[in-house]
Amino acid sequence: MKPVIFDTDIGIDDAMALLFAHYSEGISIRAITTKYGNASVEDTTRNALQVKEMFAISAPVYQGASAPLSTRLGKGYPSHVHGKNGLGDVQFDEPQVQAETWTAAQALVEISKESEGRGEKISIIAVGGLTNIAAAIALDPAFPSRVGELIVMGGAFGYNQHSGNVSPVAEANIASDPLAADIVFTSDIPTTIVGLDVTQEVTMDKFFIQSLADCAGLAGQFIKKTNKHYFDFYHSISGKHECPLHESSAVAYHLNPDLFSTTRRPVRVVTEGIALGQTIHSNELRAYVTDAWDNIPDCTICTQVNAPAVLALYQSTLALAG
Amino acid sequence: MKPVIFDTDIGIDDAMALLFAHYSEGISIRAITTKYGNASVEDTTRNALQVKEMFAISAPVYQGASAPLSTRLGKGYPSHVHGKNGLGDVQFDEPQVQAETWTAAQALVEISKESEGRGEKISIIAVGGLTNIAAAIALDPAFPSRVGELIVMGGAFGYNQHSGNVSPVAEANIASDPLAADIVFTSDIPTTIVGLDVTQEVTMDKFFIQSLADCAGLAGQFIKKTNKHYFDFYHSISGKHECPLHESSAVAYHLNPDLFSTTRRPVRVVTEGIALGQTIHSNELRAYVTDAWDNIPDCTICTQVNAPAVLALYQSTLALAG
Numbered sequence: 170m171k172p173v174i175f176d177t178d179i180g181i182d183d184a185m186a187l188l189f190a191h192y193s194e195g196i197s198i199r200a201i202t203t204k205y206g207n208a209s210v211e212d213t214t215r216n217a218l219q220v221k222e223m224f225a226i227s228a229p230v231y232q233g234a235s236a237p238l239s240t241r242l243g244k245g246y247p248s249h250v251h252g253k254n255g256l257g258d259v260q261f262d263e264p265q266v267q268a269e270t271w272t273a274a275q276a277l278v279e280i281s282k283e284s285e286g287r288g289e290k291i292s293i294i295a296v297g298g299l300t301n302i303a304a305a306i307a308l309d310p311a312f313p314s315r316v317g318e319l320i321v322m323g324g325a326f327g328y329n330q331h332s333g334n335v336s337p338v339a340e341a342n343i344a345s346d347p348l349a350a351d352i353v354f355t356s357d358i359p360t361t362i363v364g365l366d367v368t369q370e371v372t373m374d375k376f377f378i379q380s381l382a383d384c385a386g387l388a389g390q391f392i393k394k395t396n397k398h399y400f401d402f403y404h405s406i407s408g409k410h411e412c413p414l415h416e417s418s419a420v421a422y423h424l425n426p427d428l429f430s431t432t433r434r435p436v437r438v439v440t441e442g443i444a445l446g447q448t449i450h451s452n453e454l455r456a457y458v459t460d461a462w463d464n465i466p467d468c469t470i471c472t473q474v475n476a477p478a479v480l481a482l483y484q485s486t487l488a489l490a491g
Numbered sequence: 492m493k494p495v496i497f498d499t500d501i502g503i504d505d506a507m508a509l510l511f512a513h514y515s516e517g518i519s520i521r522a523i524t525t526k527y528g529n530a531s532v533e534d535t536t537r538n539a540l541q542v543k544e545m546f547a548i549s550a551p552v553y554q555g556a557s558a559p560l561s562t563r564l565g566k567g568y569p570s571h572v573h574g575k576n577g578l579g580d581v582q583f584d585e586p587q588v589q590a591e592t593w594t595a596a597q598a599l600v601e602i603s604k605e606s607e608g609r610g611e612k613i614s615i616i617a618v619g620g621l622t623n624i625a626a627a628i629a630l631d632p633a634f635p636s637r638v639g640e641l642i643v644m645g646g647a648f649g650y651n652q653h654s655g656n657v658s659p660v661a662e663a664n665i666a667s668d669p670l671a672a673d674i675v676f677t678s679d680i681p682t683t684i685v686g687l688d689v690t691q692e693v694t695m696d697k698f699f700i701q702s703l704a705d706c707a708g709l710a711g712q713f714i715k716k717t718n719k720h721y722f723d724f725y726h727s728i729s730g731k732h733e734c735p736l737h738e739s740s741a742v743a744y745h746l747n748p749d750l751f752s753t754t755r756r757p758v759r760v761v762t763e764g765i766a767l768g769q770t771i772h773s774n775e776l777r778a779y780v781t782d783a784w785d786n787i788p789d790c791t792i793c794t795q796v797n798a799p800a801v802l803a804l805y806q807s808t809l810a811l812a813g
Contacts, residue, residue, distance in 0.1 A: 243780030327649040335780040337773045344780070406775070437765050443783040444766040451659045453728070458565030458657040458666070461765040 171292055171317075172199035173423065174280060175228070176273070177416075178206025178297030178345070179216040181251050181399040186296050186322075186416035187217075188388050191226050192489045195424050198228040199291070200280055202273035206297040206345050208246045208255030210235040213297075216255050218264035224388060224490075230266075233273025234300035239348035241298075242339055242446045250402045257398030274304035281305075281315035290317030294423055296416035298345035299323070303352040313357040320361045322419035323350065324436075324448030328366035328472045336446065340365050343438060344446030351438035354448075360468045362436065363422050364448065367429060367474035368415040375400070375410060377480060381487055388490035414483065421479040422471065428482070430473035435465035493614055494521035495745065496602060497550070498595070499738075500528025500619030500667070501538040503573050503721040508618050508644075508738035509539075510710050513548050514811045517746050520550040521613070522602055524595035528619040528667050530568045530577030532557040535619075538577050540586035546710060546812075552588075555595025556622035561670035563620075564661055564768045572724045579720030596626035603627075603637035612639030616745055618738035620667035621645070625674040635679040642683045644741035645672065646758075646770030650688035650794045658768065662687050665760060666768030673760035676770075682790045684758065685744050686770065689751060689796035690737040697722070697732060699802060703809055710812035736805065743801040744793065750804070752795035757787035 173196050177183045190196045201221065203214040214232045221230060252258035271279065277293070284291040293316060295302060302319065305312045323342035325333050333339040343350045354360060378396055381389035396412075403412035422429055434450035450470060451462035495518050499505045512518045523543065525536045536554045543552060574580035593601065599615070606613040615638060617624060624641065627634045645664035647655050655661040665672045676682060700718055703711035718734075725734035744751055756772035772792060773784035 327654070332649075332774055333779075337771050337779070337784060339781075439761075439764050439766045442761050442763040442766070443759050443781065444761045444764070444769060444771060445781075447766060449659050449766060452654055457655075457659070459661075459765065459767075462659060 170195060170197040172197050172284065173292045173294055174200045174202060174277060176202045176293055176295040176297060176301055177213065177217065178204050179213045179220065180207035180255055180416070181257050181395050182414065182416045183207065183296050184216065184220050184256060184395060185392055186420050187220055188224060188392070189417045189420045189483055189486055190294065191224060192388065193420070193424055193486045198226060200228050200276055201230045202233050202276055202301050203230065204234040204273065204297050204301050205236060206342065207251040212255045214268050215264060218266050218268065219261045222264050222266055223261065223391065230268045231271050231273045231276035232268045234304060237298065237300055237346035237349065238303055239440060240445065241346055242335055242344035247341070250399065252398045257395040259394045273301040274308050277301060277305035278309045278312055281312055285315045290315055292318045292423065294320045294419050296322045296419055298342050299349040299353045300346045303349035306352060306356055316358045318361070319358045320363060320419045320423050322363050322368065322416050324362050325365040326448060326450060326470060329370055331365045331369045333447065334365060338444050339446030343448055347438045347440045347446045351440055354436040354438060354468055355465050357466055361422060361471070362448070362468050363419040363471045367471045368418040369413045370474050371414040371418050371476045371479045372411040373414055373480065380484060384491045385487035386491045388487055414479065417483055418474065418479060421482055424482065428475045428478050429471045431469045431471050433467040433469055435462045436468045436470065437461055492517060492519040494519050494606065495614045495616055496522045496524060496599060498524045498615055498617040498619060498623050499535070499539065500526050501535045501542065502529035502577055502738070503579050503717050504736065504738045505529065505618050506538065506542050506578060506717060507714055508742050509542055510546060511739045511742045511805055511808055512616065513546060514710065515742070515746055515808045520548060522550050522598055523552045524555050524598055524623050525552065526556040526595065526619050526623050527558060528664065529573040534577045536590050537586060540588050540590065541583045544586045544588055545583065545713065552590045553593050553595045553598035554590045556626060559620065559622055559668035559671065560625060561762060562767065563668055564657055564666035569663070572721065574720045579717040581716045595623040596630050599623060599627035600631045600634055603634055607637045612637055614640045614745065616642045616741050618644045618741055620664050621671040621675045622668045625671035628674060628678055638680045640683070641680045642685060642741045642745050644685045644690065644738050646684050646686040648686055648688050648770060648772060648792060651692055653687045653691045655769065656687060660766050661768030665770055669760045669762045669768045673762055676758040676760060676790055677787050679788055683744060683793070684770070684790050685741045685793045689793045690740040691735045692796050693736040693740050693798045693801045694733040695736055695802065702806060706813045707809035708813045710809055736801065739805055740796065740801060743804055746804060750797045750800045751793045753791045753793050755789040755791055757784045758790045758792065759783055
């Protein structure tokens with residue numbers, strides 16, 4: 170079981186992904202780091218503590234960024250997607266546990282050192298914007314060298330005809346802090362990007378949700394309750410009775426990368442103008458007029474996904490909670 | 492025969508497109524307007540005059556923009572693609588004819604008025620950046636209402652897995668003046684965009700070129716001579732013995748739009764940052780966080796092309812020069 174830091178702006182589908190990681194046999198959650206995004210950082214931290222307490226997740230929670238490093242797309246929080254409290258406005262008991270004193274960035278740096286001391290590199294699954302990861306790089310420039318793997322849910326590259334969801338080209342997590350994402354993607358952290366290209370291919374319907382409610386105990390019931398708001402939002406924009414498993418797809422990549430096809434390219438993020446938040450990888454071996462993609466480490470970019478296998482992996486993992 | 496203004500930064504493939512328009516039975520070239528782009532405006536104007544003289548094109552030539560309205564991508568001229576003189580460094584006699592006194596923008600405005608006086612709207616085929624068209628709008632805000640149709644070769648929207656050719660997302664014509672393109676695409680001019688999405692599907696090989704040299708008289712021999720430089724460039728970047736018929740695809744659309752599939756969307760152009768020059772259309776009926784695509788007229792965007800039919804149309808048209 171590889172130790173993983175789970176970085177999140179928890180969020181309805183973030184909570185689903187956290188439960189996926191928690192009940193999977195391949196992941197030991199070492200820490201949960203929070204940030205603003207789907208709701209304020211106070212709300213997302215409370216949500217993390219509530220999920221931790223309800224499902225006896227032993228990992229400590231560290232509160233992180235309350236705002237982006239630089240210009241983000243939009244303002245406020247997407248209550249139309251995640252509810253005002255970030256969990257579909259379902260009310261849960263106030264948590265008895267508290268967040269730790271370290272900030273998320275401090276926790277990322279210190280836990281990476283601790284792991285290094287044991288001769289291993291920490292893995293990170295990041296299912297929100299990348300402010301905490303960029304802040305950790307700023308805190309300690311050697312941080313990237315101690316990260317074994319960073320799996321990011323975010324971005325969109327135009328594969329499978331999927332483009333942005335908060336602008337024609339920008340995806341919500343990356344658009345919540347474009348500069349932070351550009352810092353992370355151009356750093357030496359070995360990064361895999363699980364973008365809308367694949368997450369929008371992994372859609373769950375009401376039968377899927379009901380199967381979890383039936384077979385995954387309290388976790389399944391939690392998912393059914395919180396997802397009502399999320400489902401209603403997706404139905405309102407698409408007319409379909411289904412919604413994507415964005416954040417859980419990043420966990421699935423960690424558990425079984427063979428479920429995805431990938432390409433390796435340098436990635437930059439647009440930090441200004443109408444394309445703000447767009448992720449762009451270079452394409453061809455040609456003499457571009459621009460040098461913006463030169464001398465940047467490759468990211469691994471998911472281009473295709475075996476969606477039924479991801480859904481089946483989610484179900485079989487959550488069944489362990491039943 | 493509909494009168495057409497041919498706006499161009501002539502250019503090897505621009506010259507091919509101009510000959511295509513000249514020998515086609517459906518087009519009467521009313522004027523040739525020039526701009527910087529593939530070479531300086533002095534060079535492109537000389538090239539236009541040379542082609543006019545060599546092939547007895549009756550249309551007058553009007554010199555236009557020597558620089559973009561705002562930041563463009565890159566600097567200098569692409570001599571590695573078009574040669575230093577813009578015609579593959581093949582030397583032709585100095586032209587005896589001269590450009591007219593009106594600027595390109597003046598000519599666009601005045602000719603559109605003249606056409607209106609005859610109860611018709613002028614068509615424009617633009618195969619360079621859109622500086623002259625934007626300048627005409629600035630000169631006369633009523634200009635858009637007098638244009639029946641503008642067909643632009645430029646941009647890239649990611650269809651058929653084609654993205655940018657001067658950056659991962661930007662196409663050369665649009666990148667030569669992103670702000671001008673944004674002004675034109677958001678104006679009331681009925682605009683069709685023939686981008687890399689389709690032009691990179693229409694590729695010619697040496698057999699095609701030789702068929703023109705054999706059957707299209709002096710025009711075919713001119714094309715064979717000037718294209719050597721262009722072919723060598725494309726071979727150097729792709730390893731293939733073929734190159735795209737970019738500019739001629741816009742003429743083909745004018746002659747027979749049924750050879751293309753299209754979609755209609757509002758289009759914006761990125762005017763800053765690493766995505767400078769990217770063309771972006773809005774995608775879905777959803778509440779984007781950005782309003783940058785709101786309340787903008789639709790452009791027609793080519794998404795698919797019957798490439799063999801375009802090539803055959805080019806050959807059969809040029810055969811009339813033989």
